[in-house]
Amino acid sequence: EPEVTQTPSHQVTQMGQEVILRCVPISNHLYFYWYRQILGQKVEFLVSFYNNEISEKSEIFDDQFSVERPDGSNFTLKIRSTKLEDSAMYFCASSEGWDPNIQYFGAGTRLSVL
């Protein structure tokens, strides 16, 4: 069964460093999403992406964050100058269409900022 894959599973970085989280969405899906989940808290929407541009973004998704689809398969989330509070699980998701927009999630990348 097709699945969304995320790498790495765990990323440790120093405060102030840049990180890139990588995702390979399901191949025929057109909509891509990033979420984060701080330990023990709710899953928070960051951004949705379609047709090589951002469709929607939340208040969390500020200038520190950027997304890119550098080729036909990868979807990346870049966090510039990481802060301690960026430590969280980051989930990538994809959906085939926008209605219905059933999302398939990856297993997540645990980001630890020291």
Next chain:
Amino acid sequence: SQQGEEDPQALSIQEGENATMNCSYKTSINNLQWYRQNSGRGLVHLILIRSNEREKHSGRLRVTLDTSKKSSSLLITASRAADTASYFCATAHNFNKFYFGSGTKLNVKP
């Protein structure tokens, strides 16, 4: 906040019993979805109900939606130990912006 909120936050039942979780939200939606998350894993889609639907079934799952009260419920019948997980409602706004609730942590005791 537009986010859905589930209650209860935690639910512990015996295998074979039914589990009911509720979700409330604040603004108009296109649809509402329920997802399940096993500890430390990604979310898995369970069921979607559109804003013009009132009830939907899928296997042992039954979802209701009351748009006048801005609330939904998820019923899992004849629960099993394998149903132990966190359950989240997600509301879709403009189809591409989603808000997840805080989740209900369900523990089904064998």
